[in-house]
Amino acid sequence: MAKKKDESYDLSILRGRQYSKSNSLINAKGTTSLLAQKIFSVGIQQAQLDESTGQLITTLHGGDLRRIFGNKGGSFYEHIRDLVEPEKDKASLLDWRIIYTNDSTKELEALNVVTDCKFKDGILEMRYNNRITDQLYQLKENYTMFSLEETIPLKSIYSYRIYEILKSEFDKQSYLAHKRGENLDNSEPYMMVMNLTDLKLRLGIIDPNENKEIYNALKKSNVDFDYIEQLSQKSAERKKDKDASNTGKPKYSVFSTFRKNTLDKAKEELDEMTSIRFEYEPVKSGRGGKIHSIRFFIYDKKKTKVEVVEKKIVKVLTPEEKDEFIDSLNEIIEERLKMKDLRAIAEAAEYDLSKVEKAYRVMSSKSSVNDITAFMISAIKGGYEEPVKKTTQFNKYEQRADDFVELEKILLDN
Template sequence: MYDETKPLVFNQLNLVSKSNSLVEARYKLGTMEQKVIAAIASNISPDDKDFQTYTFSIKEFKELIGSKSKNIYHEIDKVMTKLMQPFNFINAEGKPTKIAWLSKATYNVGEGTVTVRFDPDLKPFFLFLNEKFTRYKLGNIIHLRRSYSIRIYELLKSYEGLAERTFTLEELRSKLGVENKYPHWINFRQRVLDPAKEELEEKTDIMFTYEPIKKGRSIEKVKFIIKPNPKNKTLMTNIVEQLEKVLENEDVLEIQEKGKELGLALPKKLVQEWLKYGKENVMELMESIQYRGDIENKIGYISSVLRKKAESEEKMADVDQVQKKIREVIHYFTPRQGARKVDLLPEWLVKSTAVDIFAKDMTPEEAEQLWEEKRDEIMEEINNRRRKVTT
């Protein structure tokens, strides 16, 4: 239903999927408009049978794209107005069509949010994509500063597996929406191609070089050589780290809000310390003391309980590790299936092997001490198993 809305999730690891016919189409959008379109597309599920209506926070979008604008609300208003206006869309077959990107764009006054929905005419370009489509992580384009860089990224990404792609200069100008700009090759190269080349190598998962192809004295075509970006691993690591920071901030805010219910003003640094013990543990503990009147210092109580619980879990983990080592020793001396007769083992023989096994994860002194503590338990279990074979 059109009245139902979903929150637009800004996750740089979300996948943007577009049909190649849309990637190849001729249209002109600014940098901000392209990022809004990509962010919405990245929330579409492969199972969606229709477009959803989404609401997003302008502040969160600003943080996602790293904007330093002091008037982001005005800019978003201009973006939404432009995306609602029909434009001359020239598809891959060269057929002119008037189409709008959005069928709905509501600025929620006082809430700092915008509600949006793709125009239904765009369904063939975003839904039910089984073949001939381009897919990439939102994080690859969300920090690009130039609209040309985004368009070139998508055009090359669709040919990534083929390693190279050639456009006529006229065709390339048209796809980038600069038919009447930078008429001289040197200006086009310096203002469009070189900056895009630098940005893609710095911020995306692909990189390219290009070769101008002449006809006579004029540049007729441009050949792009597309390569995977060796920096990609670092880039994606940075994206994941940024995402983790966003999620951590959300957790901090949620715990601070819960603190207000308990009458507590919780500093961010304190909450970050608590989060080391697990958000679920913190929230559960806060819930359990919300209506208790016998705790004077709730902050101190929460910190103490979280710390003690962590120490207890750490001790349990150590115990589990010790038991694992003991089972390894016992298993080492357990007779194989089918053995007919085995002898009971002397303590000195078992000790030598047990101490070697224990010493893999502790000092020789600690291994010796563990053997002394668990010797009787180990020997009894080993020889009981061996007795079962002989009887």
């Protein structure tokens, strides 16, 4: 049973209040606190433009902030002051620096999000960097709108950032799919694959500003994320040299710890508190099976539900029978696949040839498929049907115009 949203938040004051960010800004890399992210979002929801400077300015009253964040103690103001007043070893709003790709110039930029702020007489005033005004104000395309009622109750900075990233991707793919007349009821999930190091950078686990070499590596047309991992390791080792209590290892360098504290926590929180939910699977490569990416499956909670599926008894085949089945796959699938891919497809189909044949017909109906094995496995597990062409066009969204890779994987809940 899903838990209720945190009662300490005054959801009535949040209801109907939304904020927008450019998709480029959503995918920015940098690190800050959860409270800073939330105050930033509340602020841009009601920010006004100073036409003389081109800066967005927001004024937030302490009483409203108390109601929004449900904090009744005097310590809440101390948290606000900590954010406003730079102090050694404490992150402030003025320290919040991001690296992102500007949609207009297509160049990588590094900047401080907030240029100045003050908290006086219970009122917080902030000025956003005028270089990101066009990423926050009067957006017409390539942006995503979020509900404060969904984001403010989130308890983890990683849940907050993963929600924004996945919601942005869901809206993009939903818009394009509806435009093509596909998935009109949003009952099927959308898939995205993200490099693990890239995800850590977006979540602030790896700070792109801690090492100039990381910034230079990100500026390259083909980013070498393995190299960035090495740079992060070197930074951690240097910290150990200065501080004996430091482990000398990058944060969440062990995947099981990363999974527990970021992905699993976000999965639970998003399912409880937001309009989307997600499943995920690690993507491995190489002999050692190193995890290099995460494959996300993003669902609209209003259109889908989790169903309990009865376990099936799977016939146990002999090695010879399995080899014969693989030979049959070679006859069905015209494209030449590696043996390990054929075996993966066979396992997904539980060695049922009819499932493979059906999935292959579905794949053949697509104009193009980048990853045949991934698509076949998803089509088998999802019971994918051949699409029925529809003429309905989706034209209500103004916001996304990018070209995105065609959805290739659909995976139903276990």
